[in-house]
Amino acid sequence: MIESPCVAACRLNTDKVCVGCYRHITEIVDWNKRTNEQNAAILQKVAIRKRDAALRPLPEGETTAITQAEWQAAKQQIRI
Numbered sequence: 001m002i003e004s005p006c007v008a009a010c011r012l013n014t015d016k017v018c019v020g021c022y023r024h025i026t027e028i029v030d031w032n033k034r035t036n037e038q039n040a041a042i043l044q045k046v047a048i049r050k051r052d053a054a055l056r057p058l059p060e061g062e063t064t065a066i067t068q069a070e071w072q073a074a075k076q077q078i079r080i
Contacts, residue, residue, distance in 0.1 A: 001036065002036050004031050005023065005043065005046055006020070007021055011064065011065060011066075012025060012063060012065075012066055012070070013062060016074075022050045023046055024045075025066065025070060025071070027042045028066075030075070
């Protein structure tokens with residue numbers, strides 16, 4: 001199993017991407033239920049997002065904590 005890239009710094013930018021691990025909220029939800037192939041594909045996207053973030057850092061205050069409603073909406077979105 002591929003280990004989660006979570007660094008316990010969960011804050012979402014305006015695109016709903018965590019600025020700690022660079023996963024979209026829909027990629028965070030159910031990480032442990034995905035196949036290694038699915039998680040490997042997510043990690044490829046994470047690498048690109050991380051590189052892009054280093055080139056253009058977010059201004060202060062541009063992130064929010066993940067809310068319960070966002071989490072539930074993301075779970076519904078990936079199960080459709």
